[in-house]
Amino acid sequence: MSDIVLSIQDGSASVGFLGGHPLVPKGFSPPRSGINGIEQRFMFQLFFPEWHDLSGNCLLFFFDPNNIDEHHVIPDMSTPDNYPKIVDRGVLEKQQRYHSIFIFSAQDLIVDPQIVSPLVRKNMSLVEKSEPGDRFGRLNRSPVWLLGDETPPPSTRLPTFVFQISENYLFERHPTSSPQRQIDYFSSTGVSDRNTDNYKIFVGNEIYIFAYADLIQFGAFVCVQNSE
Template sequence: MLNWNLEVMEKTKQTAEDKTFIGGKPNIPPEIAIPQCSLCGEELTFMFQVEFPKGHDWYGKTMAMFFCTAMFHDEFCIPEFPDVPDLYGVDITSDFLNRYARNFKVIIFDSEKGRVREDYKEKVAFKRLDISSTNCLNDEADFVLGGDPIWIMGEDETPHSIDGKELTLLLQVREDYLFETIESAPLQATINNEFCQDHNYYLFAADRIYFWGVKDQSSPLVYISVQAP
């Protein structure tokens, strides 16, 4: 698959036409509830969403990412690892996927069904993600759609499938990427549930994040893995 480097733009005002962005209010179907953390019960923080472009295996779909910033869930500060020695070539079960998303939630929907959710109170500052189509994988890009994984710990940890259905790499988020918050947003809980003292949130310990999706988008399942810088 082609790859697209996404460029984070300056803070600006969100419009109903925005489909690929960080922060602000999610643009997701009205019938989908804003998700809650199954560990602490707090509303999850909307981090970003991406409308997959033409040429991407998931063209026509949009993926929105939510994460708990209200509490620090030590054991789950990165996504749970399936019970395997290493990820390379493994088959992940949908049973595992159903239980591993505790303090985060990935929502997949048909792009045209999204609406700006005024029932959500913004925490992360709104910034557009500008898509440029390219075949050149850029290690420095904050978000990369499609393409090949950039492994920062050396080893290849490409999982094979979910319930036997072959996976493709949907998206990567660069390691150490911080999500700037608006001034009035609560500070993020971190280790020992003390609070970060700056106006940024991080996702999954600010590791490099890999979103794997079933190639055949008629069963749009997502598995998330990480590598630490």
């Protein structure tokens, strides 16, 4: 079992990084929101170690920090009561309205300086044990569930666990980036800026990411849990 712990370091990242500019294949274009067409923002990139089922590949995560749709604060179908019977391309595309996950070969990638993250650049390192407050997530062979096993349904293949992001993890916002928008029922407009120097993804839920061998080119499936 390994925890992904974030630290600000000199030199190269050991397993990935938040913020900065992603490494992408030539010709890659940033995704846009499936609802309003706004360009999603690059959040982090993870490179899988040799022992992982996805070794030789990397994962890019994009997110719309200004999503203020109260019906989509978490992805569609991301809890067991809303799971589809099977996962297919249509399910993955529908779930990725305000976020996008890309999994592709870690070979022949180039830095794209035109894609700028709203986050402070931080490198990821792997340790065997960490304090909860220091933990970005877990990169294990199987998930550590908060509320019991809620493995998502299969496609034509069984899902492969990729990794998980810790509950209530705060993504440090770059000083030049705009605050995250939030639903605010006490505001005359119904929305307001979060008065913080960070972003939350999916309102701070523990995030579990699963991939499917037959659907890898269409991203990954997300499910969430919350201990509160």
